[in-house]
Structures are given as structure tokens and as C-alpha cells.
Amino acid sequence: MGAGAAAAQLCIAGLAAAGAVILARLSASLNTARAGAREKEETLSLLLREFEHDRAEWLWQVDGTRRMRHVSPRFAQALGIEAQAAEGLPLIEAIAGEGWKTGALPASLRDLAERLKRREAFSGTIVRVQVDGAARWWELSGTPICDEGGRFAGFRGVGSDVTERTENAQKVARLARYDQLTGLPNRMMLNESLRRAMTGAASPHGHCAFLIIDIDRFKTVNDTLGHAIGDGLLLQVAQRLRAMMGAGDMCGRMDGDEFGIVITGDASAAAVQAMAAAIIERVSRPYDIDRHAVHIGLRIGSATYAGNAETGELLMRRADLALERAKEAGGGVHLAYEPGMQAEADKRRALEHALHQAVDNAELDLQFQPVVDTESERIVGFEALLRWNSAAHGRIAPDVFIPIAERTGAIVPIGEWVLNRACEEAAKWPAHVRLAVNVSPEQLLHENFTQALSHALDNSGLAPARLELEVTESVFLRDGAAVQATFRRIEGLGCTIALDDFGTGYSSLGYLRTHRFSTIKIDRSFVQGANKNSAESVAILRAVVALADALDMTTTAEGVENDSELENIRRLGCTRIQGFIFGSPMDAREARALFGQGGGAGTR
Incomplete structure (x- = not known):
């Protein structure tokens, strides 16, 4: 073999040796990287377990395609499926239930999907989910995450099941707007409805009306037959009134034995009179409550809004003034507000005057x-x-003189x-x-x-x-x-x-x-x-x-x-x-x- 051939063989051998070293180093680096990735995943799993130990919350994570990753046992339990089965499932699909197929997603779930799509952080978001066919409420917080190269890699966050808390809050919130006994809107909701109706009637030819209905002889029913029968009567009165409401009208319970109605349709004087007459005729029919035949009467006061500068409270007060006159006129009477009724109310100022003197005259006691x-x-x-024993008028009940004192x-x-x-x-x-x-x-x-x-x-x-x-x-x-x-x-x-x-x-x-x-x-x-x-x-x-x-x-x-x-x-x-x-x-x-x-x- 010549000197040139020998030199060539030596060169090739050197290159092969160098290549083997490079390959060995690459293999070692790859193995190290894989080991590092496994170590990171194991570390993440350990952190998940440590976080969830003795806590009600759980961690969740999705990748860049919004599919669930690193599903922990606690999160899997909340989902109602095994952790292995949950891995890789789209998050929204997994918690949407039947709504995923029909497209009828709750607004809170649509909002969550949009936030994930926009890669936008969120905190304390309440969402309605479906787990094993049952509706649940979750509170979720999430933050976008990035890989080592700074590229978006999904979301990681914390969640908890707040179903009991949310449902309790909803019950208490409903209490704010509905009467507990009858299920009708309460005074607050009637007031809001009246304000909306007055806004809609603000055109030159717009009208709306408010009616206050008082049950005659209700106190007698309560005193003679008991509160249970009285409650049953209020419930049946509410049912009859509800059945008579037209589109856009609202009936509610004001207080005690008084009900209110907001009329948003035809609120002309003739229509209001016809409505009141129909209510008196139908609601005054006898009642059968727990084998007791109960007979009542009704008195109704009304006031109409015709787009002037009146407020909802003023309209209610006018209807109440008309009701007071209707009470004086006897049972089965409806009276609409008239300006002269205010003059009649002025006659009650004697009581107001006496109240102003009550402190100086030592008529008050505790x-x-x-x-x-x-x-x-x-x-x-x-x-x-507080109690008031008036020298001129005798003992006056607090529910009579306190409103007068507040008003004056x-x-x-x-x-x-x-x-x-x-x-x-x-x-x-x-x-x-x-x-x-x-x-x-x-x-x-x-x-x-x-x-x-x-x-x-x-x-x-x-x-x-x-x-x-x-x-x-x-x-x-x-x-x-x-x-x-x-x-x-x-x-x-x-x-x-x-x-x-x-x-x-x-x-x-x-x-x-x-x-x-x-x-x-x-x-x-x-x-x-x-x-x-x-x-x-x-x-x-x-x-x-x-x-x-x-x-x-x-x-x-x-x-x-x-x-x-x-x-x-x-x-x-x-x-x-x-x-x-x-x-x-x-x-x-x-x-x-x-x-x-x-x-x-x-x-x-």
C-alpha cells in the first residue's frame, strides 16, 4: 500500500472516531433532555398532589389546543371520569354535557371558552358545568403559560366546586325580589317594573297604571281561622291574580294583605276600571281552604301615569290615597285617584300636628x-x-304614627x-x-x-x-x-x-x-x-x-x-x-x- 493510501485510511478512521464521539454526545444530551422532561413532569405531578392535599381546590391545565393535560385525581373526580380517560380531552367539551352536542351552552361556559380562545387571564369566574348529567357550579381561575421558547403553551389554573354556595346565594337573592309565601314579585320588584313602565310611557300618548288591592275581612279570617288559613287565602288570591295578567302586566304582593299590579298595556280610564271590576268579581269568589269556606271582599285604588313628570313613588302614593277612600266607601269598590283626594288626606293633618307636639307634651314612652x-x-x-298615648286621640299604634312621623x-x-x-x-x-x-x-x-x-x-x-x-x-x-x-x-x-x-x-x-x-x-x-x-x-x-x-x-x-x-x-x-x-x-x-x-x- 502506498503512502497516500495509508494516509487516506488514517483520515477516514479519524473521522469515524470523531463521528462516534459526536453521536455519543448527542445521544447523551437527548437522554439527559428526556430525563429532564420526565423529571419536570414528575415534579409537576408532585406539586399537584401537594397542592390538592387537604384542600377543596384542584389544579387544572390545558395545552395550546385547549385539551386537558396532567389531569390530577382531584380534578378527575370533579370531572366524574378517570384521570387517564380525561387526558387529552377538550376542556369545554368535557364540562359542557349535552350542551356540547346541541350548541346550547350556558352563557358562563361560552364566556370561559372565549377567554381561553383569546388567551386572556381570568380569576374567580363562576361557570355552570354538567358532570354526570347533573348541573354543577365551578369557580375557575386561569393564567396563560408559555414554553421555554416563549411560545403560548396553554393555560394553568385552580378550580373548586361552589355548587352549594352558589345555590344558597341564589335562594337568598331570590328572596330579595319575590314574596316567599306567594311566589309573586315583592314591592321592590313592582317598583322597578313601574319605573320601566313609566319610562316606556313617556311619549305624548303613552299610559301605564298602578293598582293597589286590599283584601277586606282578611284580619277576621286570620283571627278566627288561624294564620295557616290566612296564608292559604293569600296564596289562592295570588294564583287568581296571576291568571288575570295580560302580556307585560305584573302583579305582586306589596305587604300583608295588599297586592299591587302594574298595567303596561291599555291603561285608559275605561280599561283600568274594567280590569278592576273583573278582579273584584273573580278574586272575591268564595274560597275552599282546608275544608273552610272563606268569603272576602276587595277594595282597589288606582292611579294612571300619562307621561308627565310624576315619579313611581308618587304614583304609588296616589293609588294608596285612592285605596284609602275606597276603604271608606265599603267593600267591592274601586276608585281611581282624583286631585280632591289629597284634600281629604289633609284632614288627617290633625293627627300629624298632635304627633309634632307629642315630645313636648310627654306623650311618648318606651x-x-x-x-x-x-x-x-x-x-x-x-x-x-316606641309607644304614643295621645291626649287628644288616645293610644296610637306604631304602624300608624311612625309612617306619619317619617313622612312629616x-x-x-x-x-x-x-x-x-x-x-x-x-x-x-x-x-x-x-x-x-x-x-x-x-x-x-x-x-x-x-x-x-x-x-x-x-x-x-x-x-x-x-x-x-x-x-x-x-x-x-x-x-x-x-x-x-x-x-x-x-x-x-x-x-x-x-x-x-x-x-x-x-x-x-x-x-x-x-x-x-x-x-x-x-x-x-x-x-x-x-x-x-x-x-x-x-x-x-x-x-x-x-x-x-x-x-x-x-x-x-x-x-x-x-x-x-x-x-x-x-x-x-x-x-x-x-x-x-x-x-x-x-x-x-x-x-x-x-x-x-x-x-x-x-x-x-
Whole structure:
């Protein structure tokens, strides 16, 4: 072999050796990369397990095509399928159920799909999903992720099943807009419907009308046949009214035995009269309730809006004025509002005048009703209740004179008197006993309210923490910013605020989100409903109690009158009780005497 051939062989051998080294290095690098990827996946799986351990949440991940990856056992359990089967499935398809095939996806699920498509981060999104054929509610948060090269690689996030919380919230939210007994819209919803109708009737020839219906002899039915028959009557009246509504019209329960109707179609005087006559004829027909034949009458007042500058509240007041005249005229009567009715109302100003003089004439007095701890049955506070014994008119019921005081502004000086007198009395009680005082919206929003409150506390020496001011849900129909500002000033003084009569007219979870109350007072109607084994009442009570517990609020059940109601309320978890079972309203001397019976022991 020549020298040239030998040199060539040596060159080839060198190149082969170098190639083998390069291949070996590439193979080693590849193996290292694969091992690193496996290590990353194992690390991710470990993190998933550690995160989900002892937590209600689970982690989820999708790739760039929105298919599920690294499905953890907890996420698979939420999906209702095995983790291996879930791997690689499109997320939206997996949680859409039948809606995926039909295209009828819930709005929340469509919104989620759009966010994923737009590669947009989201947090706390509530979506309605289908798992094993059942509807569930999930709360999802997600953030886009990128690979090592900075390319979009999908989403990773956290989720949890919030079905129970969401359904409870929906029940409480429904409470804000519908009457619990009849299922009809409540006063708040009627008010909103009337405002919309008036907006639609703002054209020169537009009309809408509002009717208020009062049941004649309802109190007699309640007193003679019992509240169960009375409730049954209200339910059947609601059913008859609902069946008579035209397209766009709305009927609802205003309060007690009063119903309201918003007419948005033909609201001419003749049409309203015909509607009222038909309601009186049909709704007044006899009722058969639990084998009792019940006969009632109706009185109706109405007011029509014809596109002028009237407000919804003014239209309701005019209908109410007409109703008062209809009541005076007897049963089975409908009267439409007339300007002269205002003159008739002016005749009642004598009572208003007397009320303005009530403080100076020493005609007002306070009574106190015990509030007790549910478990120990020991007195933890009293609610101050205002009474008026007029020299000219005799004893006047609070539901008569309080609205007059609010309407005329007399509630401000009267409210100041109540605060001063109640604080003076409460300062004589044991230090652990608190005082609750009702405050009307007009009084609360008066410019001098917090000054009057501070004055009452300073003069009496009562510790501010012992005073709880009760407001009703109607306060939230006022200037929201002013209400919140006043709340902050009250709490700045050291007092607390309770939400009274929760669920009777305007309640919403929004109120509880915007302000942290110390106490939620649950209306007696729910106490009665729970005692009758009403599933709806029990569910709502549980939801309210759970909500209050979560927000660190106490709950007071109002109007508890017997042992059966007491046991139900105790079982449902209310923290405090107020009602005749522990004591009717009493004068200051009687209230003080209770503390001589064991230092604040229960009154039973």
C-alpha cells in the first residue's frame, strides 16, 4: 500500500472516531433532555398532589389546543371520569354535557371558552358545568403559560366546586325580589317594573297604571281561622291574580294583605276600571281552604301615569290615597285617584300636628323587649320600642304614627328623644346587656344624626359598644353613598349596625357585600314557615345563618312565640331569639326587675 493510501485510511478512521464521539454526545444530551422532561413532569405531578392535599381546590391545565393535560385525581373526580380517560380531552367539551352536542351552552361556559380562545387571564369566574348529567357550579381561575421558547403553551389554573354556595346565594337573592309565601314579585320588584313602565310611557300618548288591592275581612279570617288559613287565602288570591295578567302586566304582593299590579298595556280610564271590576268579581269568589269556606271582599285604588313628570313613588302614593277612600266607601269598590283626594288626606293633618307636639307634651314612652341567647336563654339585650298615648286621640299604634312621623319629618326630634331616653335607661343595666334602637331612613340620613347619637352616648355614659342601631332594608333605596358614609360615622363612634326584617322587602346579597352588619334579624314569617316544615323557609334560614356565620355576624330570629318554634330556630343555628316566648314588650321598671331574677337570666 502506498503512502497516500495509508494516509487516506488514517483520515477516514479519524473521522469515524470523531463521528462516534459526536453521536455519543448527542445521544447523551437527548437522554439527559428526556430525563429532564420526565423529571419536570414528575415534579409537576408532585406539586399537584401537594397542592390538592387537604384542600377543596384542584389544579387544572390545558395545552395550546385547549385539551386537558396532567389531569390530577382531584380534578378527575370533579370531572366524574378517570384521570387517564380525561387526558387529552377538550376542556369545554368535557364540562359542557349535552350542551356540547346541541350548541346550547350556558352563557358562563361560552364566556370561559372565549377567554381561553383569546388567551386572556381570568380569576374567580363562576361557570355552570354538567358532570354526570347533573348541573354543577365551578369557580375557575386561569393564567396563560408559555414554553421555554416563549411560545403560548396553554393555560394553568385552580378550580373548586361552589355548587352549594352558589345555590344558597341564589335562594337568598331570590328572596330579595319575590314574596316567599306567594311566589309573586315583592314591592321592590313592582317598583322597578313601574319605573320601566313609566319610562316606556313617556311619549305624548303613552299610559301605564298602578293598582293597589286590599283584601277586606282578611284580619277576621286570620283571627278566627288561624294564620295557616290566612296564608292559604293569600296564596289562592295570588294564583287568581296571576291568571288575570295580560302580556307585560305584573302583579305582586306589596305587604300583608295588599297586592299591587302594574298595567303596561291599555291603561285608559275605561280599561283600568274594567280590569278592576273583573278582579273584584273573580278574586272575591268564595274560597275552599282546608275544608273552610272563606268569603272576602276587595277594595282597589288606582292611579294612571300619562307621561308627565310624576315619579313611581308618587304614583304609588296616589293609588294608596285612592285605596284609602275606597276603604271608606265599603267593600267591592274601586276608585281611581282624583286631585280632591289629597284634600281629604289633609284632614288627617290633625293627627300629624298632635304627633309634632307629642315630645313636648310627654306623650311618648318606651317599652323594652328582651333578646336572649339561643343556647343559654339568658338576656343579652333589649330592643327599645316606641309607644304614643295621645291626649287628644288616645293610644296610637306604631304602624300608624311612625309612617306619619317619617313622612312629616317629626321622626327626627322623636328619634333623638328615643336615643336619649333609651341610652339613659340602658346605662342602668348590667354591662353585658346591649341596647337595640330602630332608626328610620329619614332619621339616619339627617345631617345632625351622628351628632345626636354622640350626644345621647355622652350624656348617658353608655358605652358605644353596647348600642346597636337597627335599620331596615328600605334604607338601601336611598342615596347609597350617603348611607355608607353615615354607617362609617356610626361605627367610628363605636356602635354597631343590625339589618332588621331581613327578607321582607328589599333584601339583596349586595347589601351584605357592601357593608358588614353586626346582626341579621330574620323576619317572623320565616320562623313560622320553618315551624310548618316549609322546605323553602328552612332552606332560606339555613342559607342566611350560614352566610351570617361566614361573615362573622349574629342572627336574631324575631317573633318566636312557642317551644316548637324555639326548638326549630335553635336547631337551625340562629344565635339569638326575640319573641313573646321570652317576654313581651315591658316598661323600663319591669325590664330592670328582670336582672334581680338571677342577674340577667332568661325570662321563662
